[in-house]
Amino acid sequence: MASDVLRGRTWRLGHDVSTDVLSPGAYAVDPVEIRKLHVLESIIPEFASEVEVGDIIVAGRNFGCGSSRETAAENLKALGVACVVAESLSRLFMRNAIAVGLPALICTGAHIAFDDGDDILVDLAAGRVINTTNGVEIPADPLPEEMRRILASGGILAVLRNQVEA
Amino acid sequence: MVAGVWERVEDGFDTVGMNLAESILARASGRDQVAAGEFVMAEIDLALLHDIFAAQVFDLLGEVGVNGVSDPDRTVVVIDHLVPAPSTAAAAIHQRIREHVSRLDITAFYDAGQGICHQLLPEQGHIRPGDLIVGTDSHTTTYGAFGAGGTGIGTSDMVYALATGNLWFRVPETIRFEMTGELTTGVSWKDVILHLTGRFGADGAQYRAIEFTGSAVTDTDMSSRLTVANMALEMGAKFGLFAADEVTDAYLRDHGGSGCDPFKPDVDATYEAVHEVPLSELQPQISLPHEVDRVSPVGEVEGITINQAFIGSCTNGRIEDLLVAAEILDGHHVAPGVRLLVAPASRTVLGEALDTGVVASLVEAGASILAPGCGPCFGGHGGLLAPGERCIGTHNRNFIGRMGSAEAEIFLASPATVAASALTGKITDPRELS
Numbered sequence: 001m002a003s004d005v006l007r008g009r010t011w012r013l014g015h016d017v018s019t020d021v022l023s024p025g026a027y028a029v030d031p032v033e034i035r036k037l038h039v040l041e042s043i044i045p046e047f048a049s050e051v052e053v054g055d056i057i058v059a060g061r062n063f064g065c066g067s068s069r070e071t072a073a074e075n076l077k078a079l080g081v082a083c084v085v086a087e088s089l090s091r092l093f094m095r096n097a098i099a100v101g102l103p104a105l106i107c108t109g110a111h112i113a114f115d116d117g118d119d120i121l122v123d124l125a126a127g128r129v130i131n132t133t134n135g136v137e138i139p140a141d142p143l144p145e146e147m148r149r150i151l152a153s154g155g156i157l158a159v160l161r162n163q164v165e166a
Numbered sequence: 167m168v169a170g171v172w173e174r175v176e177d178g179f180d181t182v183g184m185n186l187a188e189s190i191l192a193r194a195s196g197r198d199q200v201a202a203g204e205f206v207m208a209e210i211d212l213a214l215l216h217d218i219f220a221a222q223v224f225d226l227l228g229e230v231g232v233n234g235v236s237d238p239d240r241t242v243v244v245i246d247h248l249v250p251a252p253s254t255a256a257a258a259i260h261q262r263i264r265e266h267v268s269r270l271d272i273t274a275f276y277d278a279g280q281g282i283c284h285q286l287l288p289e290q291g292h293i294r295p296g297d298l299i300v301g302t303d304s305h306t307t308t309y310g311a312f313g314a315g316g317t318g319i320g321t322s323d324m325v326y327a328l329a330t331g332n333l334w335f336r337v338p339e340t341i342r343f344e345m346t347g348e349l350t351t352g353v354s355w356k357d358v359i360l361h362l363t364g365r366f367g368a369d370g371a372q373y374r375a376i377e378f379t380g381s382a383v384t385d386t387d388m389s390s391r392l393t394v395a396n397m398a399l400e401m402g403a404k405f406g407l408f409a410a411d412e413v414t415d416a417y418l419r420d421h422g423g424s425g426c427d428p429f430k431p432d433v434d435a436t437y438e439a440v441h442e443v444p445l446s447e448l449q450p451q452i453s454l455p456h457e458v459d460r461v462s463p464v465g466e467v468e469g470i471t472i473n474q475a476f477i478g479s480c481t482n483g484r485i486e487d488l489l490v491a492a493e494i495l496d497g498h499h500v501a502p503g504v505r506l507l508v509a510p511a512s513r514t515v516l517g518e519a520l521d522t523g524v525v526a527s528l529v530e531a532g533a534s535i536l537a538p539g540c541g542p543c544f545g546g547h548g549g550l551l552a553p554g555e556r557c558i559g560t561h562n563r564n565f566i567g568r569m570g571s572a573e574a575e576i577f578l579a580s581p582a583t584v585a586a587s588a589l590t591g592k593i594t595d596p597r598e599l600s
């Protein structure tokens with residue numbers, strides 16, 4: 001299902017992008033079809049309408065900081081974002097991303113290596129990030145097998161469904 | 167209980183020393199030894215859900231085809247965030263939670279008005295040293311005050327944990343804070359954790375466990391440890407841990423339990439970093455809008471006027487906190503134009519505050535006493551701010567828009583600083599009033 005090697009166009013974001021920005025509280029109880037339309041709207045108003053399936057986010061430090069709300073990761077996945085690459089990720093965002101089946105990789109140095117719209121290649125298993133627009137390659141923390149297995153199933157609920165049916 | 171040094175010698179295991187986080191995850195995953203960086207599948211000792219996510223989690227559980235929770239006795243549900251229900255929608259969610267709870271045979275259910283989850287679980291004897299506890303709330307780190315590994319998870323992970331009783335964890339690296347010296351009068355452990363958050367930053371302990379150790383910690387009461395472990399999360403921590411000692415044992419006995427054995431890190435445990443934190447020079451601290459880690463000594467921002475003061479939350483809504491505030495406010499009245507809101511962390515706390523005359527002092531000083539619960543802490547209801555207003559509170563977060571208008575400002579400080587500021591109408595170092 002999910003592949004360990006991903007390639008796409010980047011959206012470059014800053015530091016400390018919080019769950020309030022990724023999943024604004026005002027739409028907290030709305031269905032995902034509504035919620036996803038407001039992702040990042042306070043910092044990039046056109047994001048939800050212009051993001052394409054397979055796009056990849058390259059962010060700075062502490063991406064996804066704030067609350068335990070899983071909708072932050074779920075919204076990005078619903079928009080078709082293929083992966084989040086960040087200098088550092090909030091622990092809860094990381095957990096939730098894996099839980100909903102959205103790959104998220106920590107890559108120190110990614111933030112300065114990309115311009116908005118550059119082409120990116122990400123190898124989750126090997127821990128490699130390449131800016132294919134300018135050829136710069138940056139080492140990242142490989143995503144452990146345990147996490148990749150959950151991602152390959154499509155998230156923790158899919159893992160559970162398989163267990164229930166087995 | 168959990169393997170300590172002596173136990174390992176007895177067993178004859180030739181293992182490397184473990185810190186608290188490693189000990190907790192080793193026991194929970196049925197291993198003699200785990201080390202930072204490893205992944206484990208661990209058994210959950212306790213799962214906590216509150217009213218913001220509980221109904222959704224229970225619905226999802228059904229959708230996946232699971233008709234019960236793996237262990238109802240290890241599941242605690244608390245209605246604390248939207249209390250009393252501020253809207254018909256919230257009331258309907260509470261109603262759904264009650265139906266689920268009775269269908270799933272969950273007996274540890276605390277309905278609206280009994281208090282905040284992170285106060286009730288310790289107070290009602292649900293927390294044991296060495297336990298692994300997950301909650302659909304980021305401040306589940308609070309239970310680290312007892313040497314329990316408490317941490318927040320999302321709704322899907324919670325569905326998995328409830329269905330199977332297990333969940334995967336990465337064993338975190340641990341940072342140790344060695345606290346030395348003594349706090350001076352007017353300075354509290356809230357000031358200590360605010361100081362640490364300012365010094366190390368909001369991601370200073372990202373993915374990591376923190377162990378709070380050192381001579382200064384030994385005599386610290388449980389209330390202070392709860393405050394510190396609660397806000398460890400504001401540094402990104404997965405766990406904020408204290409060793410279990412005589413203070414822990416006494417608290418557990420006082421709260422209907424059987425006490426506990428000491429639970430300490432092994433003497434040869436390893437840490438990613440050890441930082442010494444001298445406390446004797448520390449001054450009252452304040453977190454400035456809109457980041458928890460924008461911290462300054464109160465003395466440097468004195469004089470900023472405030473509209474609202476809030477005493478409460480899972481960080482500082484205990485009887486010890488209300489006592490400090492009442493002592494400052496007793497016989498005085500809050501400044502004209504200041505609204506003082508007090509939300510006791512639990513009904514037990516409210517009872518103690520009535521018995522000790524704290525409620526009378528606070529009400530005479532002009533306070534509104536709110537129902538036990540989260541109160542205005544997260545801006546869900548009651549005590550919201552208008553554009554341009556400023557609130558000083560004892561809670562743990564001051565993100566933009568957290569308490570109403572995005573143009574309002576939130577300052578975080580100790581109960582003493584909040585009470586002193588309510589009295590003068592402007593940010594005030596509590597040591598100046600004595």
Ligand code: SF4
Binds near residue numbers: 247284
């Ligand atoms: S008191 Fe505040 S921080 Fe604590 S659980 Fe309630 S909303 Fe969260």
